[in-house]
Amino acid sequence: MSDWQKTLRDESISTLEQLHGYVAERFGTDVAEREIDVQALGPAFDNFQMRITRESLSQIREVGDANWNQFIPSVQELEVVDGVIDSLDEDGDSPVPNITHRYPDRALFLVSPVCASYCRFCTRRRKVGDPEKISLKEYESAFQYLAAHTEIRDVILSGGDPMMLSDQRLEYIFQRLRAIPHIEIIRLGSRITSHLPERVTPEFCEMVQKYHPIFMNTHFNHPDELTPAAVASLDRLSKAGISLGCQTVLLKGVNDDPRVMMKLMHELLKARVRPYYIYMADQVAGGEHFRTTVQKGLEIIQALRGWTSGLAVPQFVIDSPGGGGKVPLLPEYVEEINDEEVVFRNYEGKRFTYKQPKQPIPVTVPGIAAQQGVVPIEVGKAAKKKRAARRRKSANG
Numbered sequence: 001m002s003d004w005q006k007t008l009r010d011e012s013i014s015t016l017e018q019l020h021g022y023v024a025e026r027f028g029t030d031v032a033e034r035e036i037d038v039q040a041l042g043p044a045f046d047n048f049q050m051r052i053t054r055e056s057l058s059q060i061r062e063v064g065d066a067n068w069n070q071f072i073p074s075v076q077e078l079e080v081v082d083g084v085i086d087s088l089d090e091d092g093d094s095p096v097p098n099i100t101h102r103y104p105d106r107a108l109f110l111v112s113p114v115c116a117s118y119c120r121f122c123t124r125r126r127k128v129g130d131p132e133k134i135s136l137k138e139y140e141s142a143f144q145y146l147a148a149h150t151e152i153r154d155v156i157l158s159g160g161d162p163m164m165l166s167d168q169r170l171e172y173i174f175q176r177l178r179a180i181p182h183i184e185i186i187r188l189g190s191r192i193t194s195h196l197p198e199r200v201t202p203e204f205c206e207m208v209q210k211y212h213p214i215f216m217n218t219h220f221n222h223p224d225e226l227t228p229a230a231v232a233s234l235d236r237l238s239k240a241g242i243s244l245g246c247q248t249v250l251l252k253g254v255n256d257d258p259r260v261m262m263k264l265m266h267e268l269l270k271a272r273v274r275p276y277y278i279y280m281a282d283q284v285a286g287g288e289h290f291r292t293t294v295q296k297g298l299e300i301i302q303a304l305r306g307w308t309s310g311l312a313v314p315q316f317v318i319d320s321p322g323g324g325g326k327v328p329l330l331p332e333y334v335e336e337i338n339d340e341e342v343v344f345r346n347y348e349g350k351r352f353t354y355k356q357p358k359q360p361i362p363v364t365v366p367g368i369a370a371q372q373g374v375v376p377i378e379v380g381k382a383a384k385k386k387r388a389a390r391r392r393k394s395a396n397g
Helices: 003-011 016-027 029-033 038-047 056-057 066-071 138-148 167-178 202-211 228-237 258-270 294-304 368-372 380-395
Strands: 100-103 108-109 154-158 185-189 214-218 242-252 274-282 315-320 325-330 333-337 341-345 351-356
Touching: 016 038, 016 228, 029 214, 038 167, 066 294, 100 315, 108 138, 138 167, 167 202, 167 368, 202 228, 228 242, 242 258, 242 294, 258 294, 274 294
Parallel strands: 108 154, 154 185, 185 214, 214 242, 242 274, 274 315
Antiparallel strands: 100 108, 315 325, 333 341, 341 351
16 A cells, blocks of 8 residues: 555545544534534535545634535535536546546546545535546446547546556556547646645656646635645646646635635746636536536636736636536627727727727629719739839939
8 A cells, every 4th residue: 555545544534423523632522512413414424425634634724614514514505406317417528437428539537446535515416425436447438439539649647646556557548548539638637736735746756747648626715725735736747748737616605706816826826837717617416505606717817817817817707507518708808899899898998999990892794883973993914004004204303
């Protein structure tokens, strides 16, 4: 067993009884009795298991703060109003086990059923944590599908968290994918840098360099997650040549504040991570209490765009319920657009006008051109004769 696997096993909290004891020791018995009602939280735990790593626990500063809300089970998870089990209809676009093929040139490949810590807003909570639903035995049909579909050039490894696999299993997946000529890009969707940064070992960093280009979309939702250990793991990945991006989920009680989101984006850039997406929280059953309004997301983007570097402004998207894919959303900057001009506001609310280019005049025959008040451009011998006559006239004074 590797050191990171031992740390995960020995120093994570995975039962409500352990959680109650931890909260009692850190915040007091009265807080534990009030916040961690083992009996009341039992059904929420049964619906979606819990694991919280030492690193994730260290990011909690007080009861009810951003990182507490992300990882501590709540009875609100049982209040299902308009959430659905498979909110993005991933299963509807799954031609073989572990593959979702929704977009023309890329596919999602679920390679791991587990995560280091389980986010309570997880879109894939219907599957994550269950090895029967994301099976490690279903790789072969996935590889065959990817090999047969030559339009697929980009494969995203997800789960669960692919970085929960051993280096040996990850290298096997990389080798199989690199043996498929039309696959150009391999991406890892992982939250390991926030939850278990020691997983980014020197051995992994050495191995992964053989299979570039490799990209990793990390997942940070709050600036407090960028601990020294997390930043150090990002540095190791970057030095190994992995291109780093971040997918952030807009969550009530976590980051639904323009100041918090701007600080997060700045901290990511300092760690050489490019902000990629801010997602609206999906309409997943059990995670509805995390959802904000779309207007809140637009407010945050408006507070970023122009007020900070463009590098720090990710796309704000809704992953369409029912499987329609990601749709970008922007604040309303354009006020009017017509054939002559575009009227728009800048980030400060000031109004500007951009003149549209003049439309080219279609080539017409002389008679029609005269009717339209356009002087025709003459071609051929007639034009040459007229130019010669003008030159003679000019020479004669």
